[in-house]
Amino acid sequence: MDYIEENLDEIDPMKMKALENKAEKSGISKLLLMENAGAKLAVEIIKKFKDIKNKNIIIVCGSGNNGGDGMVCARHLCNFSKSISLFLLTSGELIKTKENKTNWQIIKQIKSISIYEYIDDEKFFNKFREVSESADIIIDSIFGTGLKGSIKNPASQIIEIINKSNSFKVAVDIPSGIDPNNGNIQDKCVKANMTVTFHKSKPGIKNKINITGEVIVVQIGIPPELENQL
Template identity: 40%
Template sequence: MLTISCEEMKSMDSYAIKNIGIPSIVLMENAALKVIKNIDLHNINSFTIICGIGNNGGDGLAIARHLILEEKYVDLFIIGNLDKATEDFNINLNILKNMGMKFTHITGEKDLTILKESLKRNDSTIDSIFGIGLTRNIEDLYKEVISLINSKSKNILSIDIPSGLDGDTGKVLGISVKANKTVTFHLMKKGLLDKEEYTGEIIVEPIGIPKKATDTILKRME
């Protein structure tokens, strides 16, 4: 199986957007739909979704929208400085707001208590906090959130990579989500190999990045 580094993945993504002309929001939508495809919608009816403010969080917001369209119950949580959110994150958050969706912005102990009750109550947890760009150790409120996810969830699905895992080395950056399933996008990341305790089952899903983008970047990285 072909495995790639985080830098290669980012470059393939960027090439598809800048050189081929695929809008980044289209790739995000494709990613969300591929995650929905891997959820047992017949048996799982309630979800806790925890999003960071980057594009991994944007994936989570798009997934939340599709679950609502499937008439599922969704508790949505966001952690991070909303003033620093990415453009595509904000597009998806604005859609949810226009649909009347409420969310809890995790900023302190009161919000952690709400999160804990949600995790215990709902059938499944979706981890959409950090993507492959994470390189620093997880601390403070983020650490508390991931600890709660691991201890209180019935079932955990991570988007692209479990939050807290280094996408290149597989090193745990202080703490990591321990997922039952990880849906990763385009190609397998090196850091996901032999980390089943954290990744659970790994499913690699294409999200519409053309072969030309993959081949060009792999040749450039030789």
């Protein structure tokens, strides 16, 4: 078995970042970790929905590595579902990380995925409202452990639309808006039905089932000895 369900061992976000850096130094690149994370996330979604090919799926991506995990997931899911829409909550030029930029360049070439890039407020929000009305699954890869301060637009408004939707919501690593260290919600937060978190759970999502839904921990290929060396 290459994944563990309900493994509630925790790692705090600072230690997780240090571990990712350690993994990179040992030759496991952050791009490879992102690929593993997005692919494992797709597997969990496919396992959850037996009729995945008939599902309308939205992936909402932020500008950091959490967004990159969502893009990888979208690429893996496009072999299983014909209806995938990806909303990027920034313009492609403003994507923050190298790994997310790489995945954006790849995903832009996939014609079977409908891609919407944030440029203009009203058009973007209207499109998101329209597509989310018929969505069966919304994947929240807006913010993971890198959220700082109160949530700015467009993410703020998009989170409100996601929470009003009747779709099944999947949070990537943690629900966007929750503090990964202590579980505090500064202003708003995605309310998920399922949270797929990477390597180990995070302290801020412990006992928060109303916000996280079911928590599933997936392994992304970081060997335990690297953690013992931190």
